[in-house]
Amino acid sequence: MSKAFSVPVTPQGKSALATLPPWHYSSDCLAVEYGVDQNAIAALLPPGLTVDEKSAGRAFFWFLDWQFTGSNDELTDPARYQYREAFVLVEAVFDGVPVNYCPYIFVDNDAAIARGWAQGFPKKLGSVYQTRSFSAPSLAAAPLAKGSRFGASVTAHGKGWRPPVSSWSKPSPILRPFSTGRRPCAVTSHSSRPAAGTNHRSTNSPCRSRTVSRSWMWGGSAELKLPVVDGEDMHLIAPLRVGQGYRLGMAYSVTDLRILKNYAG
Amino acid sequence: MSKAFSVPVTPQGKSALATLPPWHYSSDCLAVEYGVDQNAIAALLPPGLTVDEKSAGRAFFWFLDWQFTGSNDELTDPARYQYREAFVLVEAVFDGVPVNYCPYIFVDNDAAIARGWAQGFPKKLGSVYQTRSFSAPSLAAAPLAKGSRFGASVTAHGKGWRPPVSSWSKPSPILRPFSTGRRPCAVTSHSSRPAAGTNHRSTNSPCRSRTVSRSWMWGGSAELKLPVVDGEDMHLIAPLRVGQGYRLGMAYSVTDLRILKNYAG
């Protein structure tokens, strides 16, 4: 049963939603920098993480079109090996080290949920879209060039059809390259059972090598709204201010997980 | 953070895919009895479960239209609190007690995945449909009456759009009431992390009270096919023989979980 990373576990391993790492990813990304109330960040952080006093509540809202693969050209089965994702990173500190903490994340693929929950990403199903750049010149092509505008949206809940979340990065003229510091990502896994007293939580740092495709990096002005929606708490980290928007290519590989801290449930 | 049973965990608890039990369910069900190679069953069972020599490889393929709720009329939000499900139960023995073991299960709702994985159901996203009975008389009504025919199907993979699984319970004239023994259900949870050596598995028995709506119980002849499909191993428990099909209403409540056996990963 060695091939299955997730359920269903079978001797042949074909049914499993996820097979064993390494997992390789490449993506197109839209990211918007914004500022959040530090108290709202503090309320979301797990024990051991604290707000980053130096970051002034800095957060990023990301939209990603992903393709992933194992070691066997799985990417040639795009119905399973592509997905779209939207998530928030808020800046925090763990053990004196600046980190990005992920409190909300949406994907449109159950294999991405399986791998994400195992690492600690709190994924839910959602429908995520971002404007893409196409090669053939057209008013519809949105090339990576000055004056292009990009939009993105995420909706989620239950089966993803109801509209509790509408995060929208309004189109922006593209002006300057992206530049932000790198922080390790921290996420909290949460393993509950119906039985009382059997919960388990840990905060983890996914170990991964990352490559950013600099020739595809652009920045510009941005808009972002996180309205109040039924069944979501995300409006509590709605933007107090909105910074620049960025478009970039990014790749990484996941091979391991570092557990930063375990908690009793 | 006490209201969240699953991620995302927030102080307000609205974002969580699942809130704390009890969870209450009511459903319409189609079930087809069939027979499977005992060696194929044995290959799927976790340590501690063995084939039931007396059952001759008996299995059931179930299709269910579910509605669930907590304690606050959540059923009035049907986009989140309805889902469709298809699963297989194979008969086995745990510690001398006859049980039903669930090796494959598909749902169309991420909240159902969250609650299911916590109990040990190996859920994947799929698209599931069954013929429904409607009250207004019509050729389209499929009443619970002699001569009515019911069909069902499940497709799954990745985002549920690719066709690896097509299980089809062909329509059947409805002849006689359902009658089968009750066995506790056993399922195996599987908690992996990318890091080597951190897997955890346990076989559990979800604790629940169950009610079957006898006035809605009918049986008849049935057909069932589990073809070979890419990305699935389920054809290995394809029917050697097909028995009766049944249609019934069923309700139950989940409050707790009994862990039958823990394993090292």
Next chain:
Amino acid sequence: MSKAFSVPVTPQGKSALATLPPWHYSSDCLAVEYGVDQNAIAALLPPGLTVDEKSAGRAFFWFLDWQFTGSNDELTDPARYQYREAFVLVEAVFDGVPVNYCPYIFVDNDAAIARGWAQGFPKKLGSVYQTRSFSAPSLAAAPLAKGSRFGASVTAHGKGWRPPVSSWSKPSPILRPFSTGRRPCAVTSHSSRPAAGTNHRSTNSPCRSRTVSRSWMWGGSAELKLPVVDGEDMHLIAPLRVGQGYRLGMAYSVTDLRILKNYAG
């Protein structure tokens, strides 16, 4: 090529989204009576229809779970032959006869779009849900009994994932049977081509026999909201007042279409 009612037209007729009538339907319905500004109704009516001065802007918002079939037990293929629908009917007058006119309608099935457009229903893809009644007693069963509460929602746009429409019939205690007058339904088909001057419109009355399942008819208090959403004009007929809500079973068959009026494009 006689079997195909819609594209794709093939000699064998299996590929067609819709085959030739008659079409038979049975459904569970939630309907909410409400009142609309008569000027807003007038703005939506096609030439030949006028506001019904006696109806004081009466409208109904309907949610329907449908099953349909041709003459060959197509209902045993529920993935194709079930769909969910939400629509508005506003009261109007055509040629001195009181009618119900349908300006907005959403479905989750392309075969329903094909049959609907051919009749004149202005269907778009949406995701529609309503609370269902199940037979097995449970807090989740929502039986047709005093005190039960029902909800419904519709979301739509593009692929149905974005949230421009959120119509919500809030749960209501069920108090009294449904009673409303019958009016023929009027709808306007609209056949455009990219070439200028080749549009065609007609207002039609779908010919159908209808059966209402009275034993399943209940009424009660209701709530309804039609908020402003991007990409929709439906908020212009938002409720000025909300009347009763109703739950009922309904069946009908479609065999023909009566063209009330043709227009130049």
Next chain:
Amino acid sequence: MSKAFSVPVTPQGKSALATLPPWHYSSDCLAVEYGVDQNAIAALLPPGLTVDEKSAGRAFFWFLDWQFTGSNDELTDPARYQYREAFVLVEAVFDGVPVNYCPYIFVDNDAAIARGWAQGFPKKLGSVYQTRSFSAPSLAAAPLAKGSRFGASVTAHGKGWRPPVSSWSKPSPILRPFSTGRRPCAVTSHSSRPAAGTNHRSTNSPCRSRTVSRSWMWGGSAELKLPVVDGEDMHLIAPLRVGQGYRLGMAYSVTDLRILKNYAG
């Protein structure tokens, strides 16, 4: 009511699935050349079109990731203005002119259905995926370079969840640029009503300017299968031989429609 090209028609024009042309498109495409039985092609052609004796049954299976826009940066709303498409073109002759005729086409967007049916494309809902090329180097990136492999799939029916069509262009090493003759596209619109004798059909040629992005054009070996599936006739034009596969960028604009031939229903 001048802004609406399709239903729903409102004075404000926001609800309409499609607004008036011009429509601008840019796409990434995978196309596989293959050969079909000429009799099978003949059986699909509408009156006035005949098989192209010189083409030896040549056909192409296309997969396209589209972005489209009107004149107002609609592409910044990607949930509505992106879609995925799969279709077949068979070579034929109309009035002595070689054309490509489209008998089957699948899309995942109702606005694409509305615009397509108006032109004559026999669109159905389906789920379509193709491997994408990403900029950030990774095993998952599938760059446009020698050795990359691409796959694609389409599934369709009813709500698109059931698997009647599984067309698969197996991954192929990319070897040489694309080169094929240009033929105008011919499609047949089909306007039925439930009333007998009111059908209308015409064969049309969508007028459009086209740009192919040559720097993104690559070719290589290919595989293609069109298996027998329930509810589809497409296997009747399954490949007798499979030629090269191609990957390219393509853009075009639609402004008008040329009606080649009208038929009585």
